Amino acid sequence: MASFTSGSSQEDLQQVIDQRKRKRMISNRESARRSRMRKQKLSDDLTSQVNQFKEQNNQIATNINMMTHLFLNVEAENSILRAQLVELNQRLQSLNEIISCTNSSRSLEKCTSTFGGSDIHPTTICLQSPSNIAINYHHELDDFLNPWNLLNVNQSIMASPDSFMY
Known part of the structure; x- marks a missing residue:
């Protein structure tokens, strides 16, 4: 019986080893599954x-396209507004010049009324001097520009026939 016990203990040992192998195999399978x-x-x-x-990328790309479109619209509108600003500044400058001319015309009327009016020419520059005299600067310029005063410019030059002899 000693051989039987030793045979059975070998079988028991083999069964324990097999059982441990199965447990390890099951444990490994579970571990691999996990x-x-x-x-x-x-x-x-x-x-x-x-x-x-990808979805966030698409949203960002859409936002960029939308912002680019809005930027271009604002840039175009800004360009139009700048052009209008230049035009309005030019109009303002022209209107200021008209107002300045109107004011200088009024000051000329004031000058003519202040200094007796009838003997002062419309192109007279009215300067306030300490003695309140209107200084007439138009005389020389007016004589040159008046066609009736150009008679001495149109005078013919007579040459004697003897002056061309050699």
Whole structure:
């Protein structure tokens, strides 16, 4: 019976070893399954994150296109407003010149009324001197521009026939 016990103890030992191998195999399978599940979950999470990033990218690209369109519209409107500003500044300058001329015309009327009026020519520059005299600067210029006063410019020059002899 000693051989039987030693045979049975070998079988028992073999069974224990086999049982341990099975347990380890089952444990390894479970561990591999959990590892595959973790990898699958990580892969799913990363895929989901990629999809979210793509969606955010599309939204950002749409926003950029919209902002670019708005920027171009504002830039065009700004350009129009700048052109209008230049035009309005020119009109303002012209109106200020007209007002200045009107004011100088009024001051001329004031000058003629102040200094007796009838003997002062419309082109007289009215200067306030300490003695309140209107100084007439138009006389020389007016004589040159008046066609009736150009008679001495149109006078013919007579040459004697003897002056061309050699």
